[in-house]
Amino acid sequence: MLSRRSLIIHLSTTALVGALATHARSAAAADKTVKVGINLPFTGADAHDAELIKDGALLAIDEANAQGGVAGYKIEVLLLDDGTATAGQYDPAQAATNARKMVADKEVVAAIGPQMSGSGKAMSPILSQGDLATITPSSTNPDITDPKFAGQYRPKGKPIYFRTVTTDAFQGPNMANYYADVLKVKSVYVLDDSGAYGVGIADTFQAQAEKRGIKVLGRDQLNPKETDYATTLTKIKSLNPDALYYGGVAQAGVKVVKQASDILPKMIKGGGDGLYGAEILRGAGFPAAEGWYATIAAPNILENPEAAPVIDRFAKKYGQQPENYSITAYDAALVVLDAIKRVAASGKEVTREAVRDAMQTARVKSIQGEITFDENGDLQNRVISVFRIVKDDKYPPEDVLHQYKYLGVAPQSS
Amino acid sequence: MAGVGVSKAARGYGFSLARPLARVSPRARARLAVFGVTAAALLFPLVNQNDADIDSAANALAFAALALGLNIVVGFAGLLDLGYAAFFAIGAYTYGAASSWQLQPVWGGFWEPFQWLELVTRFHTAGGDVVHFQVSFWLMLPVAAGVAAFFGVLFGAPTLRLKGDYLAIVTLGFGEIVPIVARNIPSVTNGAMGLNGVAAPRFFGFDFGIDATPYYYVGLALVAFLILTSQRLKDSRIGRAWMAIREDEVAAMAMGVDRVRYKLLAFAIGAAFAGATGTFYVAKLQTATPEMFMFPVSVMILVMVVFGGIGSVWGVVVGALLLQILQSWFLEDLSGWLHSLGRLVGVDWLQHVELASSIELIFGLILVLMMLYRRQGLIPATRRTRTLSLDEQTVQPARSGFTDLAATDHVSPLPLLEISALTVRFGGLVALQSVELSVPAHSVVAVIGPNGSGKSTLFNAITGLVPTDQGTIRFAGAEIGRLRPHQVLERGIARTFQNIRLFPNLSVLENIMVGMHARLATGPVGAVLRLSATRGEEAAARERALEILSLFGNRLLPRAEHPAASLSYANRRRTEIARALAAQPKLLMLDEPTAGMNPAETLELADQIKSLNRQGLTILLIEHKLDVVAMLADKVVVLDHGEKIAEGTPAAVRRDEEVIRAYLGRSAVFA
């Protein structure tokens, strides 16, 4: 009995020692490299989108490396997963640990990510303490860069949370303006998917809608794990608003789109950037998806002629179309690369503090236009683009770039 | 024996420490191990300066603390809780509400004393002055533990009497409800978007900030405190009561354990552990979202407990740490190796496999495999015992009676137990019909009758295990018919069961000491603090238990530390009687005590029962062996089909026609 027991103890000790040993950090390479951390939820419900973001960022980084690096520096990527199987999606605790990992690794000069704002809230104070700037292609919760909360999210003072999307402070309200001004909606019912992003954007939409005189007939919260939304949709049908607004991501969004096409075929239906993506087209399909409005917190890339070659290169390298976030991730990587280049060009050593300062003063020509940041790290260009799903038979039904018809910019609040 | 094992394994690993280690006693070896682990834990952040690793370790400590808490509920008390994360959430949000910017009630005079106590500050906003809560982390640790314990009692009070799997489902329900409520009351919790700006702890002016190291040490202290508390509770009257409930709830009740109170206590203490850990976890993360506390988290903690060893304090700590290490480091590194391997061999899927995302699959496999093949877990809770020597095994029984027993009450002319018109029905079946029974003090009364005549039901009715429909039961002049089983024991009635209900995984000595439960006074606080009064009481109890064991000569004493399940049938019977004696009863009720014993053992036990009676103990006895009845009983009562059909001396009853007819059938009367 004892020998078996000590066997177990010995095995576990060996495992422990082995893990600790192999976990030792390797020495830095001799020639000039800098590391960029990419932190995304590769595990769980958001894994698909995380892959797309990673692909977009890597496209830019690999292309730069292929041309000999940036100002002689090769870019090495440190991939970190802030999703855990237990959470089934992003996990703020894991994001915090990843932030510490990046801060502890002195070779990391900048980071890309996170994807979800819940991770951003946990990471931001740690990154600020470590003077490490990150740029996110998709986190839209405004609190993280709001100067009101600066004491919590950037205790050291300098902005370190940059974005290549604008925030829900604009995405929700501008769509409310669009509903009021363009679609002439007089009454609306608001739904969210009980997630951090969905609740936030639905709240801001609702507040602005009320300000614009649209009657909000009700607000409810969907459980993304549930399947049957007929109850809520039937209730909405009975209240007969002009329009429906859904704040949330595709896990619940697909079901809303599918079931609303049966129960609310003629209502105006729209949502945020959670509804913009191939998963909606694939999961809901046509005719269900037809007619839904969606927004993205960035300008429309197809307007930019520079976009086409990038889209082609992406398609060639990864075998699929890039989506909204792939492009903003590509742009985020461009900002990082540009910052490193400018620091090196000025003769200074490429440190994370210098890179952060360079990012603050960025003027990068990107696919979504010229990128500049305000004093909080937010995009100065606060464009919310409005799309509508209109079936285009010339293209495959999951082709995001062609099934979403660009309608224009949502009106900014005055 | 032990040394051989270590040397064998050590030789296999080529360690040269084996020989000197083998000479050290097991006790000292355990102390050395604990010292070694503590030293390693304290030195860890100094050796590995990587902040991320320290942060992972701090998270691992938090889960070890949670595993310790669940171990009290599941491991000690045997209550399967599938919604344990609810208490984790309650602790987290309690701290979050008390020290973040979330709640901002309007400032008023009411808040001034709190401001003086530095629990709140007055904050100036554009809309007027508001209250900002900034209760100290150190104060909130016990407060949050208390709040969680309160909810533990709230959830437990209506539900803890449900049986095992139903209770599990109900706790699952609570585990689902709490995060949903947290999500739906954004005014308090900021709902799905998560708390903003939870304050970091401050220690005499030093602000913890972002650096993981101070949190690591706080976590270490928390786990150490919880380990100590768990161990002390386990080795105390409280722990014995919990384990008795876990092993056999009915027997525990009959031995004086108030099962409702103790189940609630286990639930509350387990909840308190989680509440304190929630505070720690959220203080470190500085945010909290409802998704952090959902069902998969409860299952993960359960897996840690099952993996480590249900009921074993160090076992669950090791289980929690191993699984956390698995998740944070080992699987990632293993995936890295597989990627390299894949590149080497050119297999594509190997290069992309991510083992970290299959941790849930691993949890499922652990649960299934552990339950099928090693239910006691990695480090079992029950200790090994050395086998007996040949001499000890083949000891000859010594026929003697008891000579030393605490003297029972003054001689009283009144009947000790008086039952009149007792009727018990189970649905349509009448088990007892208007039974009258009177047991004079210091006598031996035997109850006999064919199978199914209601004898055991009579016992169950007297001890409160079965409700009575009509009639009264008076003991020492007081009505006891409405009392609960543990109260009946407290009044002075102890019993044994027909099919022997010992606590199988507890040692013989522990079984006896459970019998003393009602006569000892240590409560949970006393158990944890282990003051001299408590230690004295424990030592005296142990002495007395050994004394009682010695009443049976050398049959039970050598086996005092052995699990009760490993005893022979006769020894288990004796243990059960010893356990009943430990309760210092005035009336001892024995249900077929000599059943299954050979004639020699029967006579031995009968002698012992007789001497117990001579010492003043009143005995009520169910027996089938009529020679034993003749030898022991002053009075015999005969039951048949729930009714009393005869009463008198053994000789008179044996000749009674009704009795003969009941046992042997009509034709036998004329035989």
Next chain:
Amino acid sequence: MNRGAPAVSEYGVLLQQVINGLSLGAMYALLALGFTLVYGILELINFAHFNVFMVSSFVGMWALQLLGISGQGQVLTGFALAGALVFAFVATMLAGGVLGVAIERLSLRPLRGVPGTAAMITTIGVSYILFNIILLTVGAGSENYPNPLPVVRWQFGEVTLELKTLLIWGVATVLMIALHLFVNRTRLGKAMRATAQDAEAAQMMGVDVDRVVVTAFFLGSALAGAAALIFGLYYNYTSFIIGYTAGLRAFTAAVLGGIGSVPGAMVGGVLIGLIETLGGQLIAVRWTDVIIFSILILVLVFVPTGLFGRAVPTKS
């Protein structure tokens, strides 16, 4: 533009919600029957049941895809439709049944007789294993369910009735009647009822308890398989997560009806479906889970036998 359409009256929307509730209820009833059959005989809460449901739904999807159907575009009628549906139902029910039997054989039979909650913990483990196997192989996305049913809607005043609703009611009713007949009229069914009441006595009367247990698992899991196909055809959707909520609601239905009772599971299922839709209409959908779990807890605490159950034996 929805403007101009008449608002639905309160009566009309309630009636519509009742119809929705009955459809949901039919599915919950089928799932609840699986729980109840196993519990009645083994007194075991089988956590793996709702992930057997989920896996079967994928099997149904693959079966239909095998026939060349994908998405909702390819509609069949007449014999082709009947043939496709029969094929799909056989496939899913068989898959569910076999999976259930395998689970019993491999992970539960060795634990028969072990006291306490060891068996239930094992079913939690099996549930996790099934869930994660699908998640890791098929992925987290939503699958568009292949559906050969034509979309037919009838309007009765303010209330809409669809063909697929009638399909659910029809199939569920047929299956429940079949189960009822099986349990009450066949020998094996009688053996099941005897074992549920007193396993020892049944064994002494010559009943092969092992066979009865296997039958219970097979039937219960086959019903889950049928429910899974209905689910996919009704919502045009499946994903790795569908077992979770549906399972817990079906379990509440079984408890409400009286766990161990077959008519109880049917009635309980319908009741929970109605509570879900009417609760969502009259209160709010965000509280549905809390309401349902509260019902679960209240029933277990105050009326543990449920509506139809027999007295719960104390298994101390």
